[in-house]
Amino acid sequence: MPLVAGDQATANIVMERGNSAEKVFGSLDSVISRVGTALAGKSVSDLPENQRNFVNLVQVSSGATEGSTNTAASGSRPGAQHQSSAVSVGGQPEMTNNSMIDGMDNNERINAAIVVHPSVESIASVQILANAYPAATGQAGGGVMNVISRAGGEKLHGSVYEFVRNDIIDASPYQFGAKNPKPRLRQNQFGGSIGGPLGGKLRFFADYEGFRLVQGYAPTALTVPTAYEHDHPGDFTDVGGPLLSQLDPVGLAYFRLYPLPNVVGSSNQFVSAPSGSNFSHAVDARLDRQFANEDQLITRVSYNLAHLYIPGQLPPVQVGQSIVQAGGSVNGLPGSVTDTGVNSVLSYAHTLHKDLLLNLLAGYTFWNEIRTGLNPDVPVNQLFGQPNINLSTTSNGLAPVDVVQASPLGADGYYNFGNQLDNVFQYGGSIKWRHGAHNISVGSKIIRRQWTNFGSGAGLGMWTVPDLPSLLQGEFSQGYREVDLVVPHFRLWDFDAYLQDEWTVLPRFTLSLGMRYDLMTQPTAARNQIGNLDFSSGRIILTGQPGVSSTANVRTDHFNLAPRFGFSWEARPSLRVQGGYGMVYFRPLSYFVFATQPFIYTFGVCSSQTCPAGYNTLADGLPAPAAPDITNPSGVEPDTRAFALHASAMHQFNLGVEKQVAGNTLSVFYVSAIGQHVGRTFSDFNAPPPNTSSTPNVLRPLYGEDPDLTLVKHRDAEGYSSYSAMQVQFSHASGKGVSVNANYTWAHALDNVSTGGFGTVPSESSTLDYGNSSIDVRHRFAATAFYNLPFGQRSQGLKRKVTQGWQVNLAGTWSTGFPFTVLNAADISNTNPGASGADRPDQIGKPHLNHPSVQEFFNMGAFVAQAPGTLGSERGNQIYGPPVRHLDGSLFKSIALPREMSLQIRGEVFNLTNTSSFAAPNAILGGASFGQLTQLTGGYTPREIQFAARVSF
Numbered sequence: 001m002p003l004v005a006g007d008q009a010t011a012n013i014v015m016e017r018g019n020s021a022e023k024v025f026g027s028l029d030s031v032i033s034r035v036g037t038a039l040a041g042k043s044v045s046d047l048p049e050n051q052r053n054f055v056n057l058v059q060v061s062s063g064a065t066e067g068s069t070n071t072a073a074s075g076s077r078p079g080a081q082h083q084s085s086a087v088s089v090g091g092q093p094e095m096t097n098n099s100m101i102d103g104m105d106n107n108e109r110i111n112a113a114i115v116v117h118p119s120v121e122s123i124a125s126v127q128i129l130a131n132a133y134p135a136a137t138g139q140a141g142g143g144v145m146n147v148i149s150r151a152g153g154e155k156l157h158g159s160v161y162e163f164v165r166n167d168i169i170d171a172s173p174y175q176f177g178a179k180n181p182k183p184r185l186r187q188n189q190f191g192g193s194i195g196g197p198l199g200g201k202l203r204f205f206a207d208y209e210g211f212r213l214v215q216g217y218a219p220t221a222l223t224v225p226t227a228y229e230h231d232h233p234g235d236f237t238d239v240g241g242p243l244l245s246q247l248d249p250v251g252l253a254y255f256r257l258y259p260l261p262n263v264v265g266s267s268n269q270f271v272s273a274p275s276g277s278n279f280s281h282a283v284d285a286r287l288d289r290q291f292a293n294e295d296q297l298i299t300r301v302s303y304n305l306a307h308l309y310i311p312g313q314l315p316p317v318q319v320g321q322s323i324v325q326a327g328g329s330v331n332g333l334p335g336s337v338t339d340t341g342v343n344s345v346l347s348y349a350h351t352l353h354k355d356l357l358l359n360l361l362a363g364y365t366f367w368n369e370i371r372t373g374l375n376p377d378v379p380v381n382q383l384f385g386q387p388n389i390n391l392s393t394t395s396n397g398l399a400p401v402d403v404v405q406a407s408p409l410g411a412d413g414y415y416n417f418g419n420q421l422d423n424v425f426q427y428g429g430s431i432k433w434r435h436g437a438h439n440i441s442v443g444s445k446i447i448r449r450q451w452t453n454f455g456s457g458a459g460l461g462m463w464t465v466p467d468l469p470s471l472l473q474g475e476f477s478q479g480y481r482e483v484d485l486v487v488p489h490f491r492l493w494d495f496d497a498y499l500q501d502e503w504t505v506l507p508r509f510t511l512s513l514g515m516r517y518d519l520m521t522q523p524t525a526a527r528n529q530i531g532n533l534d535f536s537s538g539r540i541i542l543t544g545q546p547g548v549s550s551t552a553n554v555r556t557d558h559f560n561l562a563p564r565f566g567f568s569w570e571a572r573p574s575l576r577v578q579g580g581y582g583m584v585y586f587r588p589l590s591y592f593v594f595a596t597q598p599f600i601y602t603f604g605v606c607s608s609q610t611c612p613a614g615y616n617t618l619a620d621g622l623p624a625p626a627a628p629d630i631t632n633p634s635g636v637e638p639d640t641r642a643f644a645l646h647a648s649a650m651h652q653f654n655l656g657v658e659k660q661v662a663g664n665t666l667s668v669f670y671v672s673a674i675g676q677h678v679g680r681t682f683s684d685f686n687a688p689p690p691n692t693s694s695t696p697n698v699l700r701p702l703y704g705e706d707p708d709l710t711l712v713k714h715r716d717a718e719g720y721s722s723y724s725a726m727q728v729q730f731s732h733a734s735g736k737g738v739s740v741n742a743n744y745t746w747a748h749a750l751d752n753v754s755t756g757g758f759g760t761v762p763s764e765s766s767t768l769d770y771g772n773s774s775i776d777v778r779h780r781f782a783a784t785a786f787y788n789l790p791f792g793q794r795s796q797g798l799k800r801k802v803t804q805g806w807q808v809n810l811a812g813t814w815s816t817g818f819p820f821t822v823l824n825a826a827d828i829s830n831t832n833p834g835a836s837g838a839d840r841p842d843q844i845g846k847p848h849l850n851h852p853s854v855q856e857f858f859n860m861g862a863f864v865a866q867a868p869g870t871l872g873s874e875r876g877n878q879i880y881g882p883p884v885r886h887l888d889g890s891l892f893k894s895i896a897l898p899r900e901m902s903l904q905i906r907g908e909v910f911n912l913t914n915t916s917s918f919a920a921p922n923a924i925l926g927g928a929s930f931g932q933l934t935q936l937t938g939g940y941t942p943r944e945i946q947f948a949a950r951v952s953f
Contacts, residue, residue, distance in 0.1 A: 009710045015380040047784060047811050048888040048908040051211070052120045052163065058087050058145060060782040062727045062743035063130055063671060065815060066884070066939055067094040067775065089143025089777055090673055091650070091723030091749040096590050098140035101147045102300060103364035104345045105426055105447055109587070115367045115422075116302045116340040119209040121159060121193040122284035124150040131671050132580035132652045135498035135514030135564045136430070136443060139586045141650045141675060149300050150204035152195035161950035162190040167216075171943035174936065176221040176854070177263040178271035183216020186945065191282075201290035211280040218720075218936040219273040220313055222328060222407035223928035224258045226267045227467060234472050239267075241469060248474025250618040253384040254401055254409050255472055257317050257326040270407070272328065274311035281305045296349045312374050312411055319383055324810040325374035327411035330400045330462070334411050335373040336794050342366040355434040365424040370457065373397045373416035380412075381460065387621035389460050394483060394625070399460035401476075401618075404825050404836045404927050405467040413460025425451040439502040447494040457482040457595065457638060461603075461622045464836050465698045466826070471624060474617035477826070478834035480604035480711075482638055483625040488599065489526035495519040500564070508571075514564035518585040520647055522551035523594065531596035531630075533640040533712065535685075538705025540597055540630040540637075552596075557647045560585040578669075579655035585647045588679025588717040595639040601625040602635035605711045607834045610697070628910040634708035642686070642716035646677040656727075667733045671724075678719030680749060682759040683832065685714030689761065690829040692869035697833070711832075713848075718766070721751035721773065734828040737788030745780045749773035755876025756821025756923075757840040760831050772819045772877040780815035805894040810887065817881030818920065822847075822874060825926030829871055839927050842866040857882070857921040860931040881920035884937060887912045892948075903951045905943065914943040 050056050059066050067086035086094045095112030098105075106115050129137055129144040135143050167185035169523055188210075195205035224230075227240055233255055234244035263269035286300040315330025327334065343365040352358050378397040379390035390396055397412025430443030464478040465471045472514035500514040524530065528544035541548045566580035603623055608616045615622060628634070656669030685707065688699035702709055725747035732740040752766050754774035759765050792803030823837040832838040845862035852858065866872040892906030919935040922928060 011501055019521045022189075023318035047809060048890040048910060049120070049163070049911055050888065053117065054120060054123055054126055054147065055087055055114070055117075055145075058089075058126065058128060058143075058869045060743075060784060060811060060813060061089075061128055061130070062729050062782075063091075063725060063745050063747075064089050064143070065443065065775070065777050065780060066813075074643070087143065087145075087779075090671065091725065091747055091773065091775065091777075092142035092650075092673065092675075092721075093589065093754075093775060094142065096141035096586060096648075098142075098144045098586075099147075100145065101343050102298075102345045102347065103146060103361060103428075104343060105365055105424055106147075106343050108341075108367045108422060109449070109474070110420060110422070110451060110453060112367075112589075113367075115365055116304050116343040117282065118147060118149065118284050118302050119191060119193075119207050119282045121161075121191065121209065122150050122205070122286075122302070122783040123469075124148045124915060131654045131673065132566060132582035133584065134512065135500040135516040135562075135807040136441065138496055138516050138562065138584055139494065139496075139520075140584060141586050141673075149206055149284065149286055150193075151286060151298075152205040154197060154203075156194070156196035157953060158192060158194035158196075159950060159952040160192040161948065162188065163946055163948040164188055165944055165946045169945050171911075171914045173216075173219055173273070173940075173942040175219045175273070176271045176934065177265060177269070178219065179264065179270060180219070180262070180273055183273045184214060184275055185216065185217075186212070187946075188212045198287075199480065200683060203288040203290075203786055204286065206285045207283070209282040211278060211282075213278040215277075216273045216275045216313060218938075218940050219271050220328075220936070221263070221929065221934035222272060222313060223268055223269045223405070224261055224270045224407055225255070225762075227260055229259065229468070230260055234254075238471060243747060244472055246471060247472050248617050248619050250381075250386045250621075251471045251474040253319075254618070255468070257314065257324065257409055258407070259315055259326075260511045263728055268406075270314075272313045272315065274313065274315070275636075276311045277307075277309045279307045294351055296462065298347040299345070301342065301344045304338040304339070306829070308337040308339070310337065314407065314409070314697055319380065322378045322380075322383065324378060324380050324383075324398060325411075327398060327400065327409055328407055329376060329411060329573055330402045330408045331414055333371065333415065334413065335371055335416055336376070337372075338368075338370045340366070340368045352431075357432040358429070360429045361427070363426040365422070365426070367422040369418070369420045371416050373412035373778055373862050375412050377415070380410075381621075384462070386619065388624045389621055391624065393485075394456065397460055400458075401471070402462070402464045402836065403466075403468065403471055404924065406471075406928055410460075413456070414462070415455045415457060416895065417459075418455030420453045420455065421451065424448070425450075432802040437504040437696075438658060441500045442498065444495070444497040446496075449492050449494065452487060452489050454484055454487045455482045456600075459483050463618065464834065466836075471618075474619050475608045476618065476834075477607050477836070478605055479607065479611055479615070479622070479623050480636065481602060481625075482595070482636065483601045484599070485601055485625070485627065486529050486599045488529045488594065490530075490594065491526070492523045493519070493521045504649065508569065510568045512564070512566040512568075516562040516564065518560040518562065519558065519649070520556070520560070520585070520587055522554045522556050522645070524550045525594075529599050530594060531599060532614075533596070533637055534644075535702070538702045538709075540633055542598075542630070549787045552641070553643050554641050554645050555643060557585075557852060560647050561651075562649075563576075572809070574660040577656075578658070580653070582652045584650045584652060586650070588645065588648045588677070588715070589681075594641075597628045597633055597635075598630050598638060598822070600638065602638065604635060605834065610695075610833075632708065633706050634710075637686075637712045640714045642714070642718075645715070646717045648678055648717055649676045650674070651676070663733055663735075665729075667729045669727045669729075671727055673721075673723040675719070675721035675751070677717040678715050678721050678753050679715065680719045680753045680759075680765070682714045682716075682762050682765070683838070684759070685762050686710070686712035687760070687762060687831045688833075690831055690869050690871055692830060696830050714762075719751060720766070720770075721749070721753065723747065723749045723773075737790060739786040740783070741785075742781070742783040745777075747776075747778060747780075749776040757823055757838065757876055760829060760839050760871060764817045768871070769876060771875050774877060776819055777875065778816045778880070780813065782813040783811070784811045801895065805896075807892055807894070809890045811884070811889075812887035814883065814885040816883050819877035819880050819925050820920040821876045822879070822923045822925055824865055824872070825924050826865075828865050828868055830869055836927070837924050840872040840874040840876065842872045847879050852882075854918070854933045856931050857933050858931060863925050879923075882918040882933065884917045884939075886910075886917065886939075887915075897951075899953070901951065904948075904950045906948045906950075908948070910944045910946070911941055912943065916940065 067088035137292035165187040191209035193207035381389035398410040400410040428445030562583040658667040753769040789806040
């Protein structure tokens with residue numbers, strides 16, 4: 001497995017190790033086999049350091065991909081202090097990873113984020129577990145990343161550094177035909193570290209890193225009105241459209257937010273590249289105390305503070321005396337974001353006997369995110385004259401309007417304003433006993449999670465509008481609102497216990513036998529503010545009512561026993577055979593989101609034709625939020641949960657061989673994972689069957705009990721997934737200064753939980769929605785190369801100082817794209833009335849083109865809308881998006897200075913070939929830019945050059 005090291009350490013294969021205060025017997029290797037990439041003895045800091053983010057280094061390991069970083073930039077969630085924090089391991093969603101620092105939980109589970117990104121200066125190593133983990137590790141369907149913090153040494157040591165980027169020497173990004181100026185880039189990453197003795201056996205280490213970034217986002221092509229339509233609102237005759245006689249005043253106000261087209265050769269395309277910013281701080285501090293009996297006490301605190309601004313896609317517009325940010329993406333969460341993260345640990349290791357070790361630890365993790373949206377100080381909808389939108393119970397801002405055949409408008413109100421706070425308390429311990437050929441460990445950990453999540457899903461309301469004429473007439477196909485009425489405080493417990501035996505059966509044959517137990521309780525809420533829907537009776541139930549548990553009748557699994565088995569056989573001195581099996585339990589995805597009546601207010605889902613009288617146009621606005629009547633529920637029930645919400649389980653297998661020949665290492669492994677009780681989220685569990693009725697709500701399953709209840713979002717854990725892969729790795733390290741590491745993965749991931757158009761018919765979802773996983777990457781190749789230039793070896797004096805110490809490094813990846821699904825612009829099956837992008841059409845031909853282009857990536861003629869009231873024949877996730885590839889390089893010079901000091905000067909180039917990485921094409925049949933590539937991936941940058949200097953002592 002890859003050991004991601006700090007600037008002074010080297011990378012070695014490390015299979016298992018405890019936290020930084022933990023004592024272990026003998027070898028650090030575990031025979032539970034995992035597949036990854038070792039860096040053949042090179043320092044990991046030799047790789048080009050993109051924002052000095054340890055996650056980037058994990059992404060080049062075998063079986064890993066960049067996850068959501070390779071999806072559309074506008075859909076990526078902000079919040080991390082690094083551009084890329086996503087990594088998918090073993091074909092599993094990045095949300096199922098388990099991130100730790102010194103063995104302590106470092107996960108923000110609601111949004112599936114990493115709480116603290118420690119500075120590379122503070123990292124001694126990173127352990128990566130990808131498949132069939134030891135019994136001490138669990139609650140991860142994907143990978144486990146355990147960062148080991150750096151300790152102070154016996155001598156005073158430290159570093160000072162700065163990394164600088166500026167767009168003056170960078171390439172221009174791909175601009176979809178626009179002629180915009182090069183986006184601005186100003187980046188400074190600076191800091192230092194210091195460590196050493198404090199007297200006696202006390203050691204310290206501390207570091208600080210500052211990050212300052214102002215950067216233009218990747219260009220995006222948006223559909224806007226033509227110049228004629230822009231100057232003559234309501235007149236669409238230039239494209240053969242209607243001439244409207246009456247305009248809705250609010251629809252007109254929205255329409256005027258669109259900019260003029262700016263793409264040469266296109267009458268209705270606008271390419272934007274707005275600028276955002278990121279100003280972050282990272283601090284780490286650690287103390288180590290060694291006692292006379294070799295006992296060890298460690299305390300560490302890591303702190304991150306990040307202030308981000310995520311821009312909207314469209315430029316700002318003057319409205320009266322106010323500047324209005326027009327947005328441009330409905331669910332991209334643009335605006336101002338402040339993230340605060342803390343991770344701390346107190347760890348004690350005690351020698352009970354020469355063959356008996358005790359390790360104890362306690363920790364605390366804190367995370368807080370505050371989001372304010374794009375227009376926090378401007379009540380835009382109030383300025384438009386739209387009633388009951390900008391209220392004291394909601395917020396200022398511009399409510400989102402999704403125009404299916406053009407760019408969306410607005411973005412505020414979608415989980416903005418938001419304030420989320422997590423507190424995690426952790427306690428654990430283990431005993432390790434060496435007895436003959438056995439290394440036995442037994443341990444346990446308990447985690448208490450507390451979180452508050454206040455942020456209405458659609459506090460200002462949301463509307464779906466078919467096209468620009470409908471917008472100007474104020475007509476919508478769907479209108480919806482969701483407003484939080486309380487500030488909930490949730491609680492849950494995680495408990496685990498394990499037994500592991502590393503048994504050297506023969507000198508060349510070792511077994512690893514383990515058993516783990518996980519107990520993950522269902523959440524409860526302070527003041528009993530959890531509800532649920534009993535589908536058998538149609539009744540909303542609340543905690544505190546007779547016969548209703550504190551978890552709203554959602555039961556906790558108590559039988560999560562997870563066996564682990566592995567072997568390692570040294571068949572020959574240069575040939576090793578390894579294999580393993582492990583069962584892992586973890587919480588289903590989207591498990592931490594709760595919002596039910598009467599703790600929220602909802603309106604809709606309805607259209608201009610079906611909404612209550614007085615709320616049929618945009619100008620009518622929406623009703624003011626009010627306390628709902630749970631005896632006669634109406635509107636939407638946004639978060640219900642199955643009573644039997646099982647813990648997700650993953651069966652992981654691997655088997656492979658590793659061969660070493662003359663400094664080269666080749667390994668070939670088969671890796672597999674089968675998921676049971678995978679989490680599913682239904683957008684409407686109360687959906688009517690396919691129909692052509694003008695009153696489809698009467699066909700909803702709950703209509704008899706709850707005639708005014710429309711859409712019911714529902715979560716269960718009855719999904720299934722599978723992943724199979726061949727992973728090949730090669731490493732070469734020679735005495736001539738050349739090191740090469742390469743890995744190739746050929747994989748296939750399937751599930752029935754992630755396909756486009758999921759849940760159209762909930763009762764048949766297990767079969768209708770089975771297909772390629774949304775993160776199925778069939779082929780991926782990653783490689784790193786290092787070359788110490790052989791100059792100056794025989795030179796003397798100044799010439800030697802100038803010519804010696806140069807090194808060239810390369811790191812690159814290539815992978816096939818993610819799959820996607822073509823969906824209908826209108827809900828042809830009528831199972832989600834008024835929705836856009838909810839059901840799949842008929843497929844009448846082959847979608848693949850021999851020569852795909854930006855303007856036509858797939859065969860658009862292969863899809864037609866199905867007959868009304870029926871399901872389309874297309875299977876989900878059958879078409880694959882563009883490949884993702886990039887190559888980074890670095891050149892640096894190391895200079896020895898007096899008094900054991902050294903200077904490293906480095907130049908680094910990211911995206912050396914200036915290759916564009918496109919996200920999946922627009923795939924809404926009948927929507928804007930159907931079949932075209934209009935976005936770049938979230939991880940894309942044009943060729944950027946970075947210079948850095950680092951002094952160490």
